[in-house]
Amino acid sequence: MPQSYILVINGKPEGPFSIEDLKSLHVKPGDFIKTPKMDDYKEAQEMAELRELFGFAKPSLLMQYFGSFDQRLMASALDWFIIFGIFVVIAFVVVIVFISDKEVRIVTTISILGCVPLVKIIYHIVMESSAKQATFGKQMLSIKVVDMQGNRITAGTAIARNVCKIFSVLTFFIGYLLAFFNKKQQCLHDMMAGTLVIKERLF
Structure with missing residues (x-):
């Protein structure tokens, strides 16, 4: 079944429209649009299939799209809780079931x-x-890691990013606080690896 789109026209959602309808409506890069399956509207230039169809340029990463320090901190706390919790359970099962000696x-x-x-x-x-x-x-927290162009990072870049976290820690965590002092909210390891943390809404 062909994809359909809901387009915001004069502040009101209209549609559904087909691709041919969108062409006749002369959709602009900044027009807000969504498919029935999407939870929120995006600008037309944010959707890859519409960029290809209408020849829109890929939008630059705007300041409001970068993941904030508190989002990143909360995400890190959740990850520690998940992994540590799993290992506590593993340790508990192993020592209770298989080991009797206290030491x-x-x-x-x-x-x-x-x-x-x-x-x-x-x-x-x-x-x-x-x-x-x-x-x-x-x-x-609806954030993710991307390269400087907003694309998925490679395994090599992910390795570099996480190894470089050592430097963020060795600077007495000042490397993490650098996120407060640059527009892209990058920590030291992000700068070194060439990565960004952005909110899910963009791409």
Whole structure:
């Protein structure tokens, strides 16, 4: 079934319109439009199929689209909670079911929980370079990681971004606070890896 679109005309939603209808209406890049399946309207230039059809230029990333520091902080807290929670459950099951010696239980628990930081880095690399472009925490906050053009990052860029977080930490977390002092709200590791964190609405 052909795709249909709802177009905002003079402040009111009209449609549905077919592609041919949109052509006759002379849709402009800044016109707000959506498909029946979309939750919110986007500018026509934000939709890849309409950019291709009408020859619109891909819009630059505007300031209001960058993920804020509090969104990123909350997403990070959620990710820590998810991963640490999973490992606590694993440690609990392993020491209760398979280990009876008290000292061995303590050592095993510490060893299992000690893997959390490494697993979190791998988790970020895999999730941020995936089709979702975001960890579960970021998905809950509707933000994602992109390159400087707003495209999905590669696994190599995801590795660089997460390894560079070491420098954000070694600067006594000043690297994270840099997000307050630049228009694109990049932390130090974002600057080093050439990445941005944006709100889901754009693309």
